[in-house]
Amino acid sequence: MSSNFQLKKQKILQQLNVPVHEYTDLSPKGSVDEGIRELVDEVNAIPGLVTTSSCAGRVAVFLEGAKKDASADITVDSQPFAGPGGKGGGRWLYISHEPIDVKEELGNLSLYEFLGFESAPARSAQEIHPNVNQRTVRFKFEPMILHVLTGSLDDAQKVITAALAAGFRESGAVGLAPNHDGSVTPVVSVRTNGLTFDSIVGYETNTSSLRTIVDEAYLLHLCLTANERFNENTSRIQRFREALKSRYQRTSSEKKGTNWEDSNLRRDRKRQEGLQKQLLLRSFDNASSPSAKVEDSQEHIDTGLFDG
Structure with missing residues (x-):
């Protein structure tokens, strides 16, 4: 295993091992999700692996960034315009890394208010689409994503094999070219699009207030659907943990001169x-x-x- 990988792993572990109240990162939450912390620790305990970023899965309501007016003749370079997915200059209205307990969490709030809206649903098509450049509000569910820096091609293959077996079907690796010292240290992305969904549920008015375009029953249905996806996401995370552990236990047994096998x-x-x-x-x-x-x-x- 290269010294380049060892140095990177040491630096990452130093950042992760700071006290919880002092740790921060670039994610909206600013720290490692509780639902994935145990998995992160298990991965980092394997000599040839270290996590570089992670998300346990999340449900979120997101106001997309400003759209670029195609009919306008002027361009404002400092303005961050949103891409096709709404990213770029937007903001989070609601985010959770665990299922939504609607009865417990809402209290006296309506579901509209709980998710970050300021007014009741629009009542006409004219209200909903006054112009094509209007910023929309999206309700999203995104399953676990885990990026793992690996110390070799063999380590990368083990992670990918475990990920695919667990249902993270869009997993893959980048960084397959040799480093300056000749070592190969791919970064594996453990992910799936199979559980993801994204629904437009509102918009920003000309007065900058946020209004829904769906009724409360539909929002509740989205919350319940997200909870179902969370349950399946949790099952896949557990399968990934078991598959990854099995791959490395098998390798350890082979190094000791025995073959890994079931009873x-x-x-x-x-x-x-x-x-x-x-x-x-x-x-x-x-x-x-x-x-x-x-x-x-x-x-x-x-x-x-x-x-x-």
Whole structure:
């Protein structure tokens, strides 16, 4: 494992190990999500891996950034315009990294107010679409995403294999080119788009207030759908943990000279080894001449007695 990787891992772990009240990062939350902290610690305990960023999964209401007016002749360079997904100059109205307990969390608020809106739904198409450059409000669910810096191509392959097996089907790696010291340290992105959804639920009026375009029943349905996705997301995270642990336990066993196997495979192997031992002892008892020994040895090779 390269010293370049070791230095990067040491620096990242130093940042993660500061006291919770002092730690901050560039995410909207500013810290590692509680729902994924245990997984992050387990990944970082593996010598060839270290996490560089993570999100346990989240439900969010987001006001997209300003849209660039295609009909305008002037361009304001300092204005951050939103891209096709609404990112760029927007702001979060609501965000949670765990399921929404609607009954418990709302209190005296309406669901509109709870999610960051300031007024009731619009009542006409004219109110909803006064112009094409209006900023929209999106209700989003995004599953876990985890970026892992790996110490080798073999480590990267183990992470990707575990991720795909757990249902994170869009996982992959970047940084496959050699570093200056000749080492290869890919960054693996563990992710899936299969649980993601994004629904436009409101807009910003000309007076900068936020208004919904759906009723409260629809917003409640989105919250309940997000909760279902959270449950499946949690299951996939657990499957990923188990698959990753299995890959590295198998490697550890192989390095010690044993093969990783479950109880059924072990039972079958022991039975086969017993039969082979009996055959070997019988062949030595029957051997009475050099030519016989040569023939017996060839038989042993053919029947797999000397497989490694």
